[in-house]
Amino acid sequence: MSRNRTIATSQAQIRLTDSGGDGMPLVLLHGAGTSRAVFDLQFDSQLAERHRLLAIDLPGHGESSDAREPAFGYTMPGFAAVVGETLAELGVERFAMFGWSLGGHVAIELMSRLPAIAGTMIMGAPPISPGPLGMLRGFHTNWDMLLASKEKFTARDMARYLELCFGTTPPAHAMNDIIRTDGRARVHVGRSMMRGEGADQRRTVEQSTRPVAIVHGEHDPLVRLGYLQSLDCEYLWDGHVHVLEDCSHAAFRDQPERFNALLLRFAADAEAYREPVAEPVRRAS
Numbered sequence: 001m002s003r004n005r006t007i008a009t010s011q012a013q014i015r016l017t018d019s020g021g022d023g024m025p026l027v028l029l030h031g032a033g034t035s036r037a038v039f040d041l042q043f044d045s046q047l048a049e050r051h052r053l054l055a056i057d058l059p060g061h062g063e064s065s066d067a068r069e070p071a072f073g074y075t076m077p078g079f080a081a082v083v084g085e086t087l088a089e090l091g092v093e094r095f096a097m098f099g100w101s102l103g104g105h106v107a108i109e110l111m112s113r114l115p116a117i118a119g120t121m122i123m124g125a126p127p128i129s130p131g132p133l134g135m136l137r138g139f140h141t142n143w144d145m146l147l148a149s150k151e152k153f154t155a156r157d158m159a160r161y162l163e164l165c166f167g168t169t170p171p172a173h174a175m176n177d178i179i180r181t182d183g184r185a186r187v188h189v190g191r192s193m194m195r196g197e198g199a200d201q202r203r204t205v206e207q208s209t210r211p212v213a214i215v216h217g218e219h220d221p222l223v224r225l226g227y228l229q230s231l232d233c234e235y236l237w238d239g240h241v242h243v244l245e246d247c248s249h250a251a252f253r254d255q256p257e258r259f260n261a262l263l264l265r266f267a268a269d270a271e272a273y274r275e276p277v278a279e280p281v282r283r284a285s
Contacts, residue, residue, distance in 0.1 A: 001020065002017055002018065002019045002020065002043060002048070002053075003017070003018055003020065004016070004017050004018075004063075005017075005018055007085075007086045007089050007090070008089075009081075009082045009085040009086060009089075010068075010081070010082070010085060011059050011067045011068050011069065011072070011073040011078060011081070011082050012059035012060070012064050012065045012066065012067055012068065012073065012082060013064060013065040014056060014057065014059070014064045014082060014086050015036070015056075015057045015062060015063035015064045016036065016054055016055060016056045016057065016086065017036055017039075017043070017053075017054070017055045018052070018053070018054055018090075019043060019048040019051075019052055019053040019054075020052060021048070021049075021051070021052045022052070023049075023050050023051040023052050024051055024052070024094065024095065024096065024118065024267065024270075024271045025051065025052045025053075025054055025087075025092050025094075025095035025096070026047065026051040026052065026053050026054070026095065026096050026097070026098065026263075026267055027054045027056065027083070027087070027092075027095055027096070027097045027098070027107075028042060028053060028054065028055040028056070028097075028098050028099075028103075029056060029058070029083070029097065029098070029099040029100065029102075029103025029104070029106050029107055030055070030056075030057070030058065030061065030062075030100060030101075030102070030103050031100050031101030031102045031103055031124065031165060031249075031250075032061075032101060032102040032148065032181070032185065032186060032189065033061075033161060033165070033177060033178045033181045033186070034061070034062075034101075034165070034174065034177045034178075035057050035061050035062025035063070035173070035177045035180075036055035036056060036057045036062055037062065037171070037173045037177065038100075038171060038173075038174075038177075038250070038253070039053075039055045040171075041252075041253060041256040041260070042055075042252070042256075042260060042263070043055070045256070045260045046260065046264060047260055047263060047264055047267075050264065050267075051096075051267055054087075054090070054092070054095075056083060056086060058079055058082070058083075058102070058103070058106070058185075059073050059074065059078075059079065059082055059182075059185070060073070060074060060181060060182030060184070060185040061177070061180070061181055061182075061185070062177065062180065066182045066184075067182070067184075067185070070182070070184045070185070070188055071188055073188075074182075074184060074185040074187075074188035074189055074192070075188060075189065075192035075197050075198065076105055076106060076109040076189075076192060076193070076197060076198035076199070077109060077197060077198045079102075079106040079109070080106055080109035080110045080113060080198070083106060083110060084110065084113065084114060093116050094116045094117075094118055095116065095117065095118060096117070096118045096119045096120070096121075096266070096267050096270045096271065097110065097117060097119075097120045097121065098120075098121045098122075098123075098252075098263055099120070099121070099122050099123075099125060100122075100123045100124055100125070100250065100252060101123070101124040101125055101165070101222075101249065101250075102125070102189065103125070104122035104123060104124060104125020105125045105193075105201065107120050107122060107125075108120070108122065108125070108127055108199065108201045108204050108205060109198050109199050109201070109204075111199075111204050111205070111208060111210075111212075112198075112199035112204045113199075117210060118210060118211075118270040118271055118273065119210050119211035119212070119213070119237070119266065119267070119269070119270025119271075119273065120208075120210070120211075120212055120213070121212075121213035121214075121215060121237075121263060121266050122212070122213070122214055122215070123214075123215045123216065123217070123251060123252060124216075124217070124220060124222065124223055124249045124250070124251075125223075126138030126139065126223050126224065126227050126228060127201040127202045127204065127205040127206075127231065128193075128201050128202060129196075129200055129201070129202045129203070130195075130196025130197075130198075130200055131194070131195070131196040132194055134196070134201075134202070135193060135194070137224070137227055138223065138224060138227045139222055139223060139224065140221065140222055140223070140224060144160065144164055144221070144222075145222070147160065147161050147164070147186075148186060148189070148190055149186050149187055149189070149190025149191070150183070150186060150187075151183035151184060151186060151187045152183055153178065153183070158175065158178050158179070161178060162174055162175065162178065164221055164222060164249060165248075165249050165250055166248060166249070166250050166253065167219070167248035167249075167250075167254070169253075169254075171253065202231065205231060205233055206231060206232050206233050206234075208233065208234075208235050209234075209235060209275050210235060210270070210273065210275065211235050211237045211266070211269060211270050211273055212233055212235055212236055212237060213236075213237035213238070213242065213262075213266045214228055214231070214233075214236065214237075214241045214242065215241075215242045215243075215244065215251060215252075215259070215262065216228055216241055216242065216243050216244070216251070217243075217244055217247035217248050217249055217250070217251035217254065218243055218244060218245045218246060218247055218251075219246070219247060219248055220247075220248060220249045220251070221248070221249065222249055223249070225241070225243065228241045229241055237266055237269065242262060244258065244259065
């Protein structure tokens with residue numbers, strides 16, 4: 001039976017939902033302006049029967065507290081540090097991840113830090129090189145992108161943001177999630193990405209020696225599919241980007257049965273995967 005927990009970290013009081021169980025942990029990281037509640041369709045599926053699902057509210061989101069130091073706590077390194085502290089407090093060692101949108105970028109940052117990650121699936125989070133040019137290559141450029149770094153939202157901003165994230169069918173809790181979100185998080189995340197703080201995400205994904213799955217909604221208004229397909233990942237799961245037809249930015253909600261089956265298969269492959277052991281170098285006699 002799932003239960004909610006609160007973990008004290010250096011930046012925030014972190015709220016999470018833990019499905020329990022003995023299966024390999026599967027960490028779920030939500031997007032900006034949303035919360036762990038967005039993963040309700042994953043908890044109500046076979047995923048929760050076979051894996052220990054851990055859905056975490058990032059600082060400044062959902063039921064977690066705001067970051068104590070916004071200029072650091074709301075950056076990729078800051079978010080990743082908090083997730084790492086949370087998992088350490090839970091005693092979670094080897095695990096797989098699914099990160100959506102902001103959560104996908106945080107997951108990639110974690111890949112560069114934690115050797116115990118069995119595999120990572122990302123959606124709506126192009127692994128970009130540091131700086132403005134990397135962002136231009138990975139994301140569609142339009143005025144709507146300015147919302148991602150705007151501190152205060154008008155009612156019209158919130159409606160448009162919901163549409164960008166969820167298309168025409170946002171979950172019931174989505175508006176409350178946006179209202180609750182600390183607007184400073186959007187400001188500092190945007191600045192952090194423009195400055196290229198944290199890991200080189202493209203290099204991290206391309207050089208990973210553990211499985212990386214990339215899933216894309218066919219009608220995602222934010223992410224460039226061509227950019228995702230240009231990545232040169234030796235350990236790209238199934239050897240290609242998985243495109244879910246007739247789906248938006250939040251494809252895991254648009255087609256939950258298809259997505260859950262995909263994540264279930266990926267988690268099984270990640271759990272079974274073992275990194276190749278390098279052959280010892282023999283010295284000439």
